[in-house]
Amino acid sequence: MSTFSKYFEKIRVRPDPMTEAKPEAPTCQWDGCTEAGTHRAPVGRMREGEYFRFCFDHVREYNKSFNYFAGAPAAEIARFQKEAITGHRPTWSVSSNGGARFAADFSQKRSGRAGYHNRMRDPFNLFSQQRADASPAERRAKPLEGKALDTLGLDVDATGQAIKARYKELVKRHHPDANGGDRGSEDRFREVIQAYRLLKQAGRC
Structure with missing residues (x-):
């Protein structure tokens, strides 16, 4: 039997946990601290995506005094709060008479008065002439x-x-x-x- 059998190549050996290499955590960035910086903390406004590395005790201390709007003018804070209502997505103002115009168009469509000729281009004024020649419906007086x-x-x-x-x-x-x-x-x-x-x-x- 050969010692280089294909079956021996498929055997997996569990590595020794004592000899397994462990990634080293960076040192805590708090002044004078030598503990491992295992926790992230945001740097601040206008530097989104950047973080400090602190140990557990110092990240709690940092979070107590952290203020995202530190040094920001009051107008910018108010604008941020207003945009936060819509999730900072763009919005469009609605005209004061937009609802009435939509209701009028909808009532026209329901009554059948807004036909296909109202939605198509008529550069030679052919269809409008036909509508002008048509006699209006007789109105009954109340x-x-x-x-x-x-x-x-x-x-x-x-x-x-x-x-x-x-x-x-x-x-x-x-x-x-x-x-x-x-x-x-x-x-x-x-x-x-x-x-x-x-x-x-x-x-x-």
Whole structure:
């Protein structure tokens, strides 16, 4: 049998713990200390990633008096605290009317009025012309609007220009100065003004 058998090469021998080489720890960096520096301590602000090596007793002493913001101006400390809320990630301000614009766009999409032609480029104004030629949907007047139009003597389908013209005409006719202080004409004058205000708030004129 050969002494250089392949089976002997696979045998592992456990090393002697007494003779095993141990890495030596650096000496504690505290003045006058000769113990092993087995614990790390941060150097300070603007030197992130650098550490002192102290023994256990001196690293505790160092941590008691360590202040990351030592010597930093108050404005920089306040800025650091503000950025810490978002994890020091960049943020973007939201416009004051951004939510309203999003809600309007969403309501347009739900109602079907924001079609494909609103999202595509139209350099020759072809699709906008088709939308302009299309007749708008007939609007039904609410009961109060109908009563206000009746007060002005107009039909339900009266346009905004017609409402304004009729209002000016009735105001001139029933103004107290034009009727010598007639109480009946004064009441009619108030009714015309109230009807016009209601129609204006409803967006009819």
